[in-house]
Amino acid sequence: MSNILTIEALQVEVAGKLILKGVDLQIRGGEVHAIMGPNGSGKSTLANVIAGRPGYSVSAGSIHFKDQDLVELDPEVRARLGVFLAFQHPIEIPGVSNMEFLKAAVDSHCKAAGTEPPDSMEFIKHARAVAATLDLNPDFLKRGVNEGFSGGEKKRNEILQMLLLEPTLAMLDETDSGLDIDAMQTVAEGINQFRSADTAVLLVTHYQRLLNYVVPDFVHVLVDGRIVRSGDRSLALELEERGYGWVTATAA
């Protein structure tokens, strides 16, 4: 299976400060990679720079999505190519209804693909059905985007967007944080439903618990802007037991 994401020697600056200091990462179709690491180590920076957040500048190295160089592309172009980021802190947009937002997002994908956008009524039906699988009450579709949603509801709304947009690469930044046990299972089912030979998942998480439900092929440990260790699922278990001090000590 060919690479969906290829990152080489990536250095990223935010606000003039070097945050990622040389990251290499390859994700192939069908794979789930988990990124773990201490607070402030650069996990969100990595996910955001792949999504194209303004202000995150690539000072060295490269990011390829399939064969396409992403670095110069606008975030909306990356999204339409199939890159999706579930935000660590989803943004509230009062006044814009969730449904209107979802429809605009899906329509933009259709337009880019040259396909007919879904009929409004059909889309509403589909969105409600997907929301139901995430235990998200259809009323959330009428409310302002994430407006007044609880932490867990916001995270489920991110997964709803992922399932509706059907990306190729889904990056989930701490989507498990703030979820109760049942919600974590529901979200994990959503992610598993998304997994296929043609898609790839990058999971940023602090807890190995999610990895019981979404079993990763690889676990990487990011410390101070570098991947200091990679392994399989057992690495997450070991981390949970021994903490990050152990990796930094052995890496040094």
Add this chain to the structure above:
Amino acid sequence: MTARELFLEELATRVQTLAVQAPALALLRNSAELDELPAGKLESFKYTPIESLYDTALADPEPGAMDVPDAPLRIADADHFVVPVSGIDIDTSALPAGLSALGLAESTLDLKELNAGLDVVRYPLVHVNTALIRDGLVVRVAAGHRVTPTLQLNLTSAETATCSRVVIILEPGSELRLFEQHHQSVVANRVLEIRLGADSTLHHTRWQGRSDCSAWQLTSVVLEDNACYRLDAFSLGGAPHRNDFHVRLTGNGADFELKGVQLTRDADKLDQQVVVEHVGQHGRSRQRIHGIASGKSRLSFNGRIHIHPGAQHTDARLTNRNLQIDGSAQINTKPELEIYADDVQCAHGATVGQIDAEQLFYLRSRGISDAAARALLMQGFLADCLPDNSLGQQIGRLLDAELGGPGA
């Protein structure tokens, strides 16, 4: 000769012409206190210098200018009726029960007192309006009548030429819906006076589209005991547009609610002034005005709340939020409070901000183009100010088109 002198001279000629064309109101026109037109600067006209009026011609429109395109907003035929603002050729058989509409000259109003309730010091352009009155409209809703269909006033150049005067009187316990729609291709100077008797309710929607001709209007409203005034006001700029709303809650327990949208783009200029005076006790006022300015436009808002001595238990609130779409648009907002009673609640806030970068990235990260994302955010910003009815939906669509959204 100064611009003012030239203007006064032109006015005098026009008054003479009108004396022949429309003799019925000659006395009223001659009573206009044109000396009161200021020669210098006026604080209340800081952003729309009153001198600029003196440079604009006030001649009657050319015949071609009278052809106005169809009004953009429609109320279902069965639900509304139209009365000509000119007060001429009113089809009285089409008026709903309890409502009368007459030309100014035919009405029972004491014309000598016509300007008595207007703040001509703050808004001296009333004098120009008086001097150029050709005719006017007086609408009266009889006590206790609730008029269901909406009264539509088309303030088009075809209806009103340059000046118009409309007086709307709600007698005690009556109710009316009013839809005021502007669509003009000549310079306009208008005065709309509204008198709300005790326990009456007026729902007023005002739509003023973009226009290349400047427009000046005073909307002056008085509320008696427990009267209720709901105003939804939408103003797009254009050539300098100036809207003064002067709302006096003279009775006890009166209630005023304003939701407003103000939009400017390109080289538009829009200056809106709302003065709310609480005179009676237990009055309540709520104002929410959201504005968006882009291009090189200038958007000015002044919201003044004046609580008179004795207006105890007043509860007055004003929120004005503005979005500046690019750095060259100018937004001036100035809330003013004057409070002379001690047992009152009063809150006001005015902000000028930019499109939120986080929100913008969130939308773009879902594939929505930068332009469409901005339009969505602007629509969302205005959502709180749209009435929840079919007119509100139509207005929403017009605003979306104005903002370049997906609906455009």
